[in-house]
Amino acid sequence: MEITFLGTSSGVPTRSRNVSSVALRLPQRGEVWLFDCGEGTQHQLQRSDLKSSQIRRIFVTHMHGDHTFGLMGLIASCGLAGTGQPIDIYGPEGLKEYLQATAKYSYMHFGDRLKIHTVKTGVLYEDDEFVVSCQLLKHRVPAHGYRVVEKDRPGMFNLEKAQSLGIPPGPVYGKLKQGQTITLEDGRKINGKDLCGQPEVGRKFVYCTDTVFCDGAVELAQDADVLIHEATFAHQDAQMAFDKMHSTTTMAAQVALLAGVKQLIMTHFSPRYAPGNPIQLDDLKQEARAIFPQTKLAYDFYSHEIPRRRDEKAINLSQT
Numbered sequence: 001m002e003i004t005f006l007g008t009s010s011g012v013p014t015r016s017r018n019v020s021s022v023a024l025r026l027p028q029r030g031e032v033w034l035f036d037c038g039e040g041t042q043h044q045l046q047r048s049d050l051k052s053s054q055i056r057r058i059f060v061t062h063m064h065g066d067h068t069f070g071l072m073g074l075i076a077s078c079g080l081a082g083t084g085q086p087i088d089i090y091g092p093e094g095l096k097e098y099l100q101a102t103a104k105y106s107y108m109h110f111g112d113r114l115k116i117h118t119v120k121t122g123v124l125y126e127d128d129e130f131v132v133s134c135q136l137l138k139h140r141v142p143a144h145g146y147r148v149v150e151k152d153r154p155g156m157f158n159l160e161k162a163q164s165l166g167i168p169p170g171p172v173y174g175k176l177k178q179g180q181t182i183t184l185e186d187g188r189k190i191n192g193k194d195l196c197g198q199p200e201v202g203r204k205f206v207y208c209t210d211t212v213f214c215d216g217a218v219e220l221a222q223d224a225d226v227l228i229h230e231a232t233f234a235h236q237d238a239q240m241a242f243d244k245m246h247s248t249t250t251m252a253a254q255v256a257l258l259a260g261v262k263q264l265i266m267t268h269f270s271p272r273y274a275p276g277n278p279i280q281l282d283d284l285k286q287e288a289r290a291i292f293p294q295t296k297l298a299y300d301f302y303s304h305e306i307p308r309r310r311d312e313k314a315i316n317l318s319q320t
Contacts, residue, residue: 003304008299010232024205061146140244263296
């Protein structure tokens with residue numbers, strides 16, 4: 001799992017930062033999942049190492065333009081009017097009508113390749129590898145944060161040990177690899193977990209923007225490997241943050257701390273902190289790190305790989 005930031009500015013683009021969009025690349029299945037799609041996102045994709053042809057799902061947090069104005073251009077470029085790949089789009093109420101109206105007046109035909117899903121709190125997508133859920137945040141309009149959880153995988157199967165136990169090859173090996181217990185013809189019961197290494201714990205990715213500090217974000221971010229959280233304002237501009245229903249650096253850090261995340265990456269910065277202004281982005285980073293040291297600041301085209309982690313319980317048991 002690799003994260004690439006395609007836009008990290010709040011509200012409007014700047015010379016160095018485009019508006020909101022984050023890509024989650026899943027190399028094992030050749031897919032890219034996009035979170036928000038501000039104006040110019042397809043240009044950012046062209047400047048990155050990502051392939052728009054691999055975009056399979058798009059998750060929209062809310063209907064403000066700096067998170068949605070790039071959708072129609074990207075959809076058109078992906079070829080959904082003719083032979084493009086299917087894309088599932090998830091977002092709040094109004095998203096479907098917005099896309100349909102834009103398509104109508106631009107004479108664009110989606111066909112059956114575009115599926116639009118209206119999200120509600122809870123699980124909105126699940127397959128053999130991933131579960132995606134969302135939680136309502138606290139903004140001026142309905143906004144949802146998203147959580148992607150990779151399902152746990154059994155550890156590496158010890159083929160030599162299985163052969164030494166006289167287990168005949170065949171479909172039974174598949175069951176053992178999944179950690180199941182099987183009974184051999186001679187009556188022996190073999191627990192597949194005894195033939196597998198330490199389990200690989202599924203990774204957890206959380207995306208929260210736009211929102212002021214809220215319990216929903218803390219709940220969504222529990223035990224995440226990476227939390228991407230907006231930090232539109234510096235701490236000294238907290239009143240402005242409350243007025244506009246956005247987060248400060250310290251609010252983002254508090255969410256990360258309370259949720260027990262492993263890495264916080266802040267994004268969605270106000271243009272007011274551009275070079276030459278009294279408060280710089282490095283000041284925002286220091287504010288957050290005073291509360292949550294494992295904090296990074298995103299910038300356009302910054303990539304962050306989420307490494308696999310072993311089951312801490314299994315590690316502890318093996319050491320006792």
